[in-house]
Amino acid sequence: MASKPALSHGKQAAQVALGAAEARFIVNNPFSKAQHDLALGSLPGGNTRTLLHTSPFPLCMKQGKEAYVWDLDGHKYVDFVGELSAGLLGHTHPQIQSTITRALTETGLSLGATTPHEHAFAAELCARFRLDRVRMTNSGTEANLHALAGARRFTGRRRVVVFSGGYHGAVLSFPDGAPAENTVDRDDFVVVPRYNDLSLACSVIRGVEDLAAVLVEPMQGAGGCVAGGKEFLLGVREAAREKGAVFVLDEVQTSRLTPGGLGTEMGLDPDLVTLGKYVGGGLAFGAFGGREDVMRVYDPRVPGSLAHSGTFNNNTLAMCVATTVLADVYMPEVCVKFNEKGDQFRERLNKVARGSRLSFTGRGSLIGLHFTEDGTEEITCGEDIKEKLRPDLRDLFWFEMLEAGFWLTRRGIIAMILVTPDQELDRFVDAVREFLERHRGIMIVE
Ligand SMILES: Cc1ncc(COP(=O)(O)O)c(C=O)c1O
Structure with a gap:
């Protein structure tokens, strides 16, 4: 029987960090887990919108207010999912x-x-x-x-x-x-x-x-x-x-x-x-x-x-x-100002991430997060990075951003919300910086 190729030291270290983050996620979210188990009885995989499934189970949200959401276990998050762009105005405008x-x-x-x-x-x-x-x-x-x-x-x-x-x-x-x-x-x-x-x-x-x-x-x-x-x-x-x-x-x-x-x-x-x-x-x-x-x-x-x-x-x-x-x-002048803020936010994130395996693309208030072997910043199409993707690092980032209080899509897209306070954008830039420092060994490109 052919054996699996051995993982590099960096990928082994990423697996260990990911395993630990997932274990903490399970311990921290018992009510979401219980709700998922309940949903399995009536929805295939407990799900009616494929994108929202995440393993080992999805977080279940009970409330949204302004630019924040709260899950069943009582955690509060800054909402960067923004309902994949449909939630631009926040939850209670x-x-x-x-x-x-x-x-x-x-x-x-x-x-x-x-x-x-x-x-x-x-x-x-x-x-x-x-x-x-x-x-x-x-x-x-x-x-x-x-x-x-x-x-x-x-x-x-x-x-x-x-x-x-x-x-x-x-x-x-x-x-x-x-x-x-x-x-x-x-x-x-x-x-x-x-x-x-x-x-x-x-x-x-x-x-x-x-x-x-x-x-x-x-x-x-x-x-x-x-x-x-x-x-x-x-x-x-x-x-x-x-x-x-x-x-x-x-x-x-x-x-x-x-x-x-x-x-x-x-x-x-x-x-x-x-x-x-x-x-x-x-x-x-x-x-x-x-x-x-x-x-x-x-x-x-x-x-x-x-x-x-x-x-x-x-x-x-x-x-x-x-x-x-x-x-x-969302009048024209509001739209212009908001998207300028988005451009500045993305530029700050890229500055923090430069030299790492994380990069940010997009325009204005829509931002894509990419985890690649060499941290490619210039992405003109998915095929540019297809062979270099690092889903292990993407998942690790997702678990740890949840712990830091940021609700993100696991696949890595931020759709900014109009009413998000600037301090929360600053806090996210800091959280990204801290993540990269914490995981220097696996996140920095040699
Ligand atoms: C570019 C684009 N077109 C169409 C759609 C479909 O929209 P809806 O989910 O409302 O059917 C989406 C949804 O994500 C989209 O991003």
Whole structure:
């Protein structure tokens, strides 16, 4: 029988530290463990949202307030998960609370009709993100599905070019250069094997017959907060246009980074844009929109137009809250200041981590954490670091940041919350510094 290759001294030391951190996690979180055991009786693996599973068991949160969350065992955390970008405003924003109360008491739920609230919100969305027309959905996944259906109808074609590491929703995911098993219509997708590689993208796009759309994130979010270069994105748009395909920009995460989204800032002039997450102020939300001629495929006055149904598409609660988010809370000037703070935060973190196996990527208020053998800082696509990843160090960091009072995604993404006090950002920089000092032997690149 072939024996396993021996671990290097550094990796053995990381395993020992990780084992000890996991053992402390188990001792410190008995109520989360008990709740997980209970959930196993009704949910597969105790889970209804795969991302939230962590071994040996997930922490179970009982409350969120402002930029903090509390778990069942009574620990308080600074929330850096930020609900993967949907929680931008924190857990108890007073303007969101009062809009919800007003919508409940003055408007009511489930009117089963069009309402002025959806029209006011649509106008707000169109103005903010420079869309001719827009439609609402209940999630970013749905927004992308309907955008692609619209592009297919508009072009009379079927296939779609996407990028390795791209994530466009629960059934539209393209890790490692291929559609994930649960991606819909898998055979319709052609995956460019490297993000940010313009000549490769152009040659793939030019080679696809029956091309309806090119779908791309201006910064790959779930792919690790890897920013797309302006030249790359403009070039992809041109290649799509040359083929007569619809250029769809997925801004479900990135629309928070500049007042009109990254497409507006970079002058990408997309044919369609998809939105979601924070715009709903914490409620289920998505939207897609763009060019009038493309969106006209959804005009119900036109015989044979494409259907776009959804009981909750225009639900009064989300329409009212989302209007408040854009018009009264996350105004352009707030967005600019917040993302400047995010850039400074990321730069400070990179300064502390320089020379170690940890690096930070991203833009503004969205930050990706990467643990690699050589601490690579310049990451243009997931393939750059695929062979160098150190998930053992990533897990060790996660356990120890929990102990220091920071709630993070285990995969390593920070979605900053607007109301997080500056002192907590300082405290996190210190916690990262202390982690690197504590684990010098395994974290510093020789
Ligand atoms: C870029 C991007 N597009 C689409 C989605 C899907 O959004 P939702 O989870 O609301 O379906 C996500 C979610 O993480 C995303 O990051």
